[in-house]
Amino acid sequence: MTVYAAPLADIAFVLDRICHLGDLAEFEQFAHADPALVNDLLAEAGRFMADTIAPLNPTGDAQGCTRHPDGSVTTPDGFVAAYRAYVDAGWGAVPFDPTYGGGGFPWVVGIALQEILTSANMAFSMAPLLTQGAIDAISHHGDDALRNVYLPKMISGEWTGSMNLTEPDAGSDVGAVRTRAVRAEDGSYRISGTKIFISFGEHDLAENIVHLVLARTPDAAPGTRGISCFIVPKFLLNDDGSLGAHNDVTCVSIEHKTGIKGSPTCVLSFGEGAFGDEGGAVGYLLGEEQRGMATMFTMMNQARLSVGLQGLALAERAYQQALQYSHDRHQGRAPGAPAGESSSIVDHPDVRRMLLTMKATIEAMRRLVYANAAAIDRSLHAADPGERAAATEVAALLTPLSKGWGTDMGVELTGIAVQIHGGMGFVEETGVAQHWRDSRITTIYEGTNGIQAIDLVGRKLTMRGGAVVKEHLTEAGELAGRLVAASELSLAGGRLLSSVETDGRAVHRLAPRPRRRSAGAPRRGHAVSAGAGDGGGRRPDGAFGAGCAGRSRGRPRGPRLPARQGARDAVLLRADRPAGRRARGRGLRWRRRARVRHRAPRSVAGVDPRLGPARRRVRDR
Numbered sequence: 025m026t027v028y029a030a031p032l033a034d035i036a037f038v039l040d041r042i043c044h045l046g047d048l049a050e051f052e053q054f055a056h057a058d059p060a061l062v063n064d065l066l067a068e069a070g071r072f073m074a075d076t077i078a079p080l081n082p083t084g085d086a087q088g089c090t091r092h093p094d095g096s097v098t099t100p101d102g103f104v105a106a107y108r109a110y111v112d113a114g115w116g117a118v119p120f121d122p123t124y125g126g127g128g129f130p131w132v133v134g135i136a137l138q139e140i141l142t143s144a145n146m147a148f149s150m151a152p153l154l155t156q157g158a159i160d161a162i163s164h165h166g167d168d169a170l171r172n173v174y175l176p177k178m179i180s181g182e183w184t185g186s187m188n189l190t191e192p193d194a195g196s197d198v199g200a201v202r203t204r205a206v207r208a209e210d211g212s213y214r215i216s217g218t219k220i221f222i223s224f225g226e227h228d229l230a231e232n233i234v235h236l237v238l239a240r241t242p243d244a245a246p247g248t249r250g251i252s253c254f255i256v257p258k259f260l261l262n263d264d265g266s267l268g269a270h271n272d273v274t275c276v277s278i279e280h281k282t283g284i285k286g287s288p289t290c291v292l293s294f295g296e297g298a299f300g301d302e303g304g305a306v307g308y309l310l311g312e313e314q315r316g317m318a319t320m321f322t323m324m325n326q327a328r329l330s331v332g333l334q335g336l337a338l339a340e341r342a343y344q345q346a347l348q349y350s351h352d353r354h355q356g357r358a359p360g361a362p363a364g365e366s367s368s369i370v371d372h373p374d375v376r377r378m379l380l381t382m383k384a385t386i387e388a389m390r391r392l393v394y395a396n397a398a399a400i401d402r403s404l405h406a407a408d409p410g411e412r413a414a415a416t417e418v419a420a421l422l423t424p425l426s427k428g429w430g431t432d433m434g435v436e437l438t439g440i441a442v443q444i445h446g447g448m449g450f451v452e453e454t455g456v457a458q459h460w461r462d463s464r465i466t467t468i469y470e471g472t473n474g475i476q477a478i479d480l481v482g483r484k485l486t487m488r489g490g491a492v493v494k495e496h497l498t499e500a501g502e503l504a505g506r507l508v509a510a511s512e513l514s515l516a517g518g519r520l521l522s523s524v525e526t527d528g529r530a531v532h533r534l535a536p537r538p539r540r541r542s543a544g545a546p547r548r549g550h551a552v553s554a555g556a557g558d559g560g561g562r563r564p565d566g567a568f569g570a571g572c573a574g575r576s577r578g579r580p581r582g583p584r585l586p587a588r589q590g591a592r593d594a595v596l597l598r599a600d601r602p603a604g605r606r607a608r609g610r611g612l613r614w615r616r617r618a619r620v621r622h623r624a625p626r627s628v629a630g631v632d633p634r635l636g637p638a639r640r641r642v643r644d645r
């Protein structure tokens with residue numbers, strides 16, 4: 025097994041050049057977060073995670089968690105002491121509100137810490153991850169009483185959080201939740217039902233667990249609209265804030281899994297009478313009744329970014345291991361090596377290709393995820409309302425990309441690390457297979473990547489009539505133009521241009537457009553976005569849509585390209601094609617589009633208001 029070293033220089037580069045941490049430190053709230061201090065903080069975190077948390081990664085995988093007959097769960101050897109050290113050092117509090125004991129650092133600094141923690145030990149990192157999400161939900165939706173009771177203990181890490189959405193019949197279709205919540209005379213609620221797959225739903229790391237639970241009140245509307253969110257603590261609190269009676273929440277079993285074996289995945293039963301008979305577990309409404317999805321979305325969006333980060337963190341850990349192995353392992357003679365030499369496999373071009381693929385993709389993943397987190401910081405704390413609004417849109421656009429692409433790449437890259445190890449990668453001895461197994465869940469939980477795609481296409485690409493993503497593509501097109509102009513990077517620039525062109529074409533086809541025959545009338549279900557984006561044949565994005573301005577009510581004629589340097593190169597590339605082929609290609613595209621329309625008027629679930637209720641529900645997951 026190799027040691028883990030936090031990639032401090034790479035992280036510092038992204039914080040400085042992509043996230044502009046120095047600018048964030050000029051916000052009033054972050055005045056103390058100057059880059060030099062942040063770099064010192066991360067260096068210390070790197071030492072702590074490498075020394076204290078990383079060594080428990082293979083042992084946690086080998087040992088897993090244990091559920092006892094009384095429903096209690098113990099984590100692998102060493103986890104309790106390591107968690108105590110983590111809490112004592114205050115790592116979990118760094119990005120939270122100082123009013124409740126937090127460090128008041130930007131969220132992107134919290135993300136950097138989380139990367140290091142997750143690379144060190146993903147299973148262990150699940151407890152702080154879920155706690156962070158619960159803190160965020162309570163901060164945004166709780167009243168002062170709830171905040172004062174729960175936030176200080178959760179921010180310090182003395183209590184952990186859990187997220188309870190999934191039920192046997194409610195996975196992606198969260199609107200099918202059946203857990204019941206009945207209001208009691210004192211204003212609290214009685215919760216009864218079963219939740220499955222609850223990460224750190226029961227464990228021995230902390231003295232209390234704050235479950236956030238989705239449930240349905242008796243007269244609630246069907247589907248996601250009728251869901252409410254409740255705080256259900258494992259231990260109820262006495263008037264003086266000390267821990268009181270055990271709430272009626274029981275861990276009925278834990279799962280035997282492919283990976284993250286040190287993270288207990290629990291089936292929780294609420295209100296089955298195992299602890300007292302109050303007619304259900306005692307819960308407290310968080311936010312408004314029947315607005316639970318909005319509350320839980322605060323937690324889920326945060327968790328989605330964190331799960332995207334898991335893809336990056338595991339890929340980084342696997343890369344470090346593969347790089348080390350490729351130096352140590354000798355096989356065959358590399359091109360140019362002296363006769364009779366047994367070369368390190370790192371000298372073989374194919375192994376280099378794999379390593380470079382990993383390294384380059386990891387760099388891109390880190391830029392995406394950190395840019396996403398910095399956008400969240402700006403959306404919450406920028407002084408200028410315009411900057412806040414723009415950053416909110418960017419964060420919304422990037423979240424399904426961070427989660428979906430980040431985790432797809434996490435599985436891909438950890439798989440490449442196994443490949444670099446050859447047969448030793450497939451056996452457990454080297455430990456690299458653990459990263460691959462651990463990564464496999466990331467494309468599944470927090471909304472499967474299929475659900476992320478639906479979110480991206482159905483909600484995010486259509487934001488402001490498609491203008492948000494087009495602004496993003498315009499920027500990418502400009503960058504591509506600059507790369508093409510710099511001769512040593514022209515190949516990368518050309519590839520980026522080609523991607524921007526393809527994406528632009530896809531976005532254009534997906535953007536809501538008014539129907540031709542009802543001139544000016546917005547499409548059903550797209551009143552706002554169509555009106556704001558395409559209405560009257562004018563597009564809000566001068567640059568990206570410039571080529572098509574004035575004819576948006578008709579069918580699209582070819583892709584809309586970035587208007588500046590990069591776009592000109594792309595246009596020239598296209599113009600190189602013979603005129604006959606261009607015309608033919610256009611005609612074919614049209615016919616193909618017509619056929620697709622005939623088969624499925626709008627093939628994207630989540631966009632079409634005509635879809636049945638069951639399919640509409642997944643938009644909310």
Ligand SMILES: Cc1cc2nc3c(=O)[nH]c(=O)nc-3n(C[C@H](O)[C@H](O)[C@H](O)COP(=O)(O)OP(=O)(O)OC[C@H]3O[C@@H](n4cnc5c(N)ncnc54)[C@H](O)[C@@H]3O)c2cc1C
Pocket residue numbers: 186187188189190194195196197220221222223224281289465468469470471472473474475629639642
């Ligand atoms: C280790 C682990 C930890 C977890 N932790 C938690 C937790 O802490 N809290 C919690 O609440 N849940 C948790 N989960 C549950 C997890 O979020 C769900 O497993 C996930 O949301 C998928 O639901 P499902 O398993 O029911 O799959 P299903 O919803 O049955 O999906 C099966 C397949 O169908 C696809 N699919 C389903 N519906 C659609 C659709 N409308 N359109 C297109 N494709 C669709 C999916 O993409 C997937 O490929 C955890 C799960 C695991 C395994």
